[in-house]
Amino acid sequence: MPRSLRLAATTLCLVLLSSLALADLPQAVDRGIEAVMPDVVTWRRDLHQHPELGNREFRTAGVVADHLRALGMEVRTGIAHTGVIGVLRGGDGPTVALRADMDALPVTELVDLPFASRARGEYLGQDVGVMHACGHDNHVAILMGVAEVLAGMGEDLPGSVLFIFQPAEEGTPDGSVGGAELMLAEGAFDEPRPDAVFGLHVFPYPVGTVATRPGGLMAxxxxxxxxxxxxxxxxxxxxxxxxxxxxxxxxxxxxxxxxxxxxxxxxxxxxxxxxxxxxxxxxxxxxxxxxxxxxxxxxxxxxxxxxxxxxxxxxxxxxxxxxxxxxxxxxLGYGVTRNDPGLYRQMAPTLQAVAGEQFIEAQQTTTAEDFSYFANEVPGLFLFLGVAPDDPELVYPNHSPRFYADERALPVGVRALTALTLDFMAAEQP
Ligand SMILES: [Zn+2]
Ligand SMILES: [Zn+2]
The missing domain is CATH 3.30.70.360 (Alpha-Beta Plaits)
Incomplete structure (x- = not known):
């Protein structure tokens, strides 16, 4: 059995046993996170096996919308083609927007995994393999998990949350418009208007790392x-x-x-x-x-x-x-993905509590992100979540056909977005 397969097979139990993160969250929330993690892993593997190109995320959007509806949320679909927004209404506190991008890339997967993608699609008239080579499958599964945890708080949730599942971060297979800019043009932030937006991206830092910085993070x-x-x-x-x-x-x-x-x-x-x-x-x-x-x-x-x-x-x-x-x-393409310095200062202790010594200052990266559109509207904070496996031979950059995200990072991602949301709400109570 190849090493990567063995790694994947042992990952689920590692996820359950993971002590990579111990944020200071209410016990009920901690239990909620623990309870949802096996589902997050299952969702992520399913999404990984069924990747879809930008503005074509029909199946993914369906999975997301069904999940949010089952949690009792108000769900908006078809935003910027295939975008989904879930609105979770809580107490009178602030509104937090959490964003995950859903699209995959025209890349033929070369990772040896039981849930590797065999999907194909059309890109600029060419028949191509389709793969979550940028790891957006992790983002979607993590945010579905956060949605379940926060919805489970019921009346104890002090504010409201916008769960934003965005299409076409990587552009579209036919040059059509899409993504964050179009979601905003179609009213994504209109009601309720968020007071802050958080998002994360998996990145080949050591697994469990949470990395960010104030100011310009991505170019x-x-x-x-x-x-x-x-x-x-x-x-x-x-x-x-x-x-x-x-x-x-x-x-x-x-x-x-x-x-x-x-x-x-x-x-x-x-x-x-x-x-x-x-x-x-x-x-x-x-x-x-x-x-x-x-x-x-x-x-x-x-x-x-x-x-x-x-x-x-x-x-x-x-x-x-x-x-x-x-x-x-x-x-003009994507703007600077800029972390609001005040929001960074406010939330750094939360990330420290989540990741401990694995909370580090990120290096700037010269790649770009359309999260920048959301963070231009309201104060934003974008994180890198380390997913590089321990074996250096299995570490490849995003967009590589061999890109592999270690699932031990998933609970850290769920915990980070959950803790950011709750700590922001607690600090900004009216
Ligand atoms: Zn990418
Ligand atoms: Zn990406």
Whole structure:
């Protein structure tokens, strides 16, 4: 029996015996968490085996909605295509929003598990394997567990909770819109309006780690396209035209000076990458135009705007110097996933109680998250939950076909979101 299979087979009992987390929760809540964990594991394995691409999470949304209805919640479905929101009304205290993303990726699973995905789907017209390679199956199962625990508190719940099950965090298989931005546009936060939003993402930190930080946690992600227009001529007679290839090359180098020479290096890390250069047909023709495309990442909203301005200035002025023109188009992607510093300070002791020494300051990551839309509306706190198994040979990054989430992290996730909700409500009582 391969090691990974043995690992999976022994995981359930490890989950039940896990002493990875001991938050200071009321005993009844602790018992509720203990009682729901076998179901959380079962849900997670079922979801893992039945992954669905963005805006196609029909089965997943059905499983979630049925569960929330069985708990007696008011349930809204079909938000931003397949999104589900459960509203749990408690006392007069504050409202907390908890968010889990539901979608999977066009990745063919290579993990040796009894519940490995064999699913297939269509992505941009291509037949692809589908896998929860980013671990969103864990997020959904954890939040279903939290819903059961908090619903079980009945009248003892001091405030209200919005359970947000979001589609299409990873984009959609046909380029259609979706995700957090669309959920908000369709009223996800309208009633009741949350006072704070919490979410988590599984990540290859050691299993049971809870990692976060105040301020920018995950980068903003924008893309750009620069079209450099020159004047086509014979490759042997460059003076008769304007060479967009040489101009585009100067622009590539100019763009690299934005981060290295122009931005305050002590403020925040930033990236300007050129990912593609496209122009020309054959060796002895200087073409009419060249296209550059690339990506921009940073952790600070003002720096993000500044980089956009400097890209425009750099490209257009270099082109102008050569007698060419540069048309710069910047497409805004996800914003900075920024943890509200006040909320971070308020909730850090809760996370310390949940994870003990495994509560650590997260490194910033240059990947992006559309949780940022929710955290732009109300104070937000986003966590990484460590799911890396002990055996280093089984540790792979998110989006790898070998990404494997150790289930011993699941109770830590349930405990973290439950404790954040209850401690926030206790602190913010009217
Ligand atoms: Zn992902
Ligand atoms: Zn993800």
């Amino acid at each position: 903003s992600s924008d893309s750009y396209k620069i079209t450099v227009k020159g004047k086509q001529t014979h490759g042997a007679v460059p003076w008769a035209g304007v060479d967009p290839i040489v101009t585009a090359s100067q622009i590539v180098l100019g763009l690299q000076t934005i981060v290295s020479r122009q931005l305050d290096a002590t403020l925040t890390p930033s990236i300007v990458t050129v990912g593609k250069i496209d122009g020309g047909v054959r060796s002895n023709i200087i073409p009419e135009s060249v296209d550059l495309i690339g990506t921009i990442r940073t952790f600070d909203a003002a720096t993000r705007v500044e980089i956009h301005e400097r890209i425009r200035r750099t490209a257009t002025h270099i082109a102008e110097a050569a007698g060419a023109t540069a048309d710069v188009q910047i497409d």
